[in-house]
Amino acid sequence: MPRLGPTARRVLGLPDPGDWERRKQRKLGKQGQAAPAAVPQQAVNPWETAAQQLLEQRTAPTPVAPLPGTRPAEPAPTAPWATVEERSGSAFARRLGRGVLWTLVAAFALLGAKSVLIPKKAPDPVQSAAPAKTAPAYPADEARVTASRFARAYLAWDEKDPAARAAGLAAVLPEGADATMGWDGKGNQDVLAVEASTVTPAAQQQARVRVDVLVRPTTPATPPKPGTAPAPVLPAHWLGLEVPVVQASGRVIVTGPPGIVGVPTTGPKAPELAAPEADSAFGEQTTETITQFFTAYAAGDTETVTAPGTVVPPLPAGVSLVEVASWTADKGTGPDRTGTARVTWQMGGAQLEQTYRVELTRVASADAQRWQVAAVHGGTA
Template identity: 70%
Template sequence: MIGLPDPGDWEARKQRRAKKKAKATGAAGAGVSPGAVPPQMTNPWETAARQLQEQRTDPAAVSAARPATAPEPSTAGPAAAPWTVVDEHSGAAFARRFGRGVLWALVGALALLGAKSVLVPKNTPAPAQQAAPAQSGPAYPADEARAVAARYARAYLAWDEKTPETRAAMLATVLPEGADTAAGWDGHGRQDVLAVEPGTVTPAAQRQARVRVDVLVRPAAPAAPKPGAPAAPAPPAYWVGLDVPVVQAGGRVVISGPPGMVGVPASGPAAPELDGPQADAPFSDQTTETVKQFFTAYAAGQTETVTAPGAVVPPLPSGIALVAVESWTADQGGGADRTGTARVTWQLGGAHLEQSYRVRLTRVVAASAQRWQVAAVLGGTTT
């Protein structure tokens, strides 16, 4: 494009001249003196560069002095000068410098980041750990605790100075091995236990628990003041509360320490007002005789004749007689099964005792006839 010779042509020419030079050197009497210095070839790239430099300095003079054809390389003259680097005035040099700068800047940034990661540990917050589900141990053996506490309470509050070994033997079955079987008793007096009612079990730490036991006791009558004098009447029985400490050890529940006597409330809390079912007066009148027949047979032990097919109602024990069915109120409803409340008075133990029952009736159909019969009976008024 700028008049420079093709490098391929230059190489070909160079090889041809080298061959000619070899021939000239080997031929004798070629007109060259033995001490003459062989001519040096001119580099066409240097010539082209010099011409381009002259053209930039004075384009008119160069144009006038330029020969019509490319000059042959000079065979004489000083040694070839080194290649002259031409300054580039386009954006290529700037682009190369800018690219190298960006590359070195990137390398420096990566080096700084690597050094920071080594010298300054990254404080990465620990991942939030999920709360481990609460692992509860096996449920406390409340039934066994009640049984052990009830046996202990019966033996603990019953004594007879004439047979102290009886109490000691009963206590030993629920006390730890080697425990004192006297359990705080001084060995005097006499007291009987009439009833034992275990209640609430309150678990505590280290497999311990506290069991509430209500005990009905009756002290023995005091001895007569004088021989032959009438014996004093026996004191009345009364309830006493007992908090019994127990512990589970070796696969069993045993008494872990002395108990403490506590009071028994004189009365319970006030009962809430409960909404009862609405009464069905016509149906109550229709089935009153059926209910009376049932309770009469119930006391006589002949329930099979007054109950519905398939119903099982065990009879009452002997010695109980029906005085009267005081009332029968059927609940509102419909269908083949109906329920109501009966108030009944019984005679037993030389006294009259009024009680309440929930009675379920079912309609039994046979051929063209139908009647109501008792299918179940439950004590109380719970609906």
């Protein structure tokens, strides 16, 4: 059995064998008996000491019976433990070990109480969820530019200069593609305007781009038949073109021939928009201000009729004011007000009525207050 040293016994709180011996000596001293001989220092294990005593008893000579009338001698008591001198370092280690043990117990108790009194919050599923990876957006702007360049080259041709059309198409077609793109090399047609609009992405980095093109043929639409009068030349008109494109090697190119589609003749039905409530009294009060502004607007000098810091670019030459057909102020309060003006202009030998949204602001001077224009925008929005 391994022997425990004094330091280990004190850390674990076990009694010291020397304590047994001292208690025994104090007890014998009170009874008037002599103190037993000291146990050698090396016999510190009580079990070894007991075994040694048992061996000595077995090997000792048989005691002689006492004479009649005499009291048998009492055997001298032996101490079961060896005396070990306690050192100051051992006592300090024992106290330190107990202090560390109680500190750990207190710490675990506090952690357990915290988990009960302050439960851990469940993670927010929205914040804890990993952000979803989104595919990069299709380069719609580049697709519109490519489709517009293609449409301008594709629908403009001159039978006397076919290379010009081929060069324009080659810049936006794949390498080695047919630059004639189905043209038979006859006729003449000009492209006046190109407007790209909707981009519809498809699979494998492809897309379809809607382009509206204003064309003006310079030859009849169909060649004349023998013995008949030539067909008239069509005027300039819009036509739709849907162009297939694909993104490849960091660019957007046209993948093949497009398709001509129709152009809507009317727009969809407009939603019913609520008109702002009118303030007739304020409208009458500011009618002269609005008339002065549009007169100066047509003349190209609005500095005297606009609020300080407001800059309104003048109208182009050839536009003159016919009348301010109506002015309706919106309901409201405060130093900033808004209203709608309907104005008739004279231009190009004709009269044209238009609509404006006008913002007014109240300007105060030392002796008076007046309303002046702070901004003007075309349309009713």
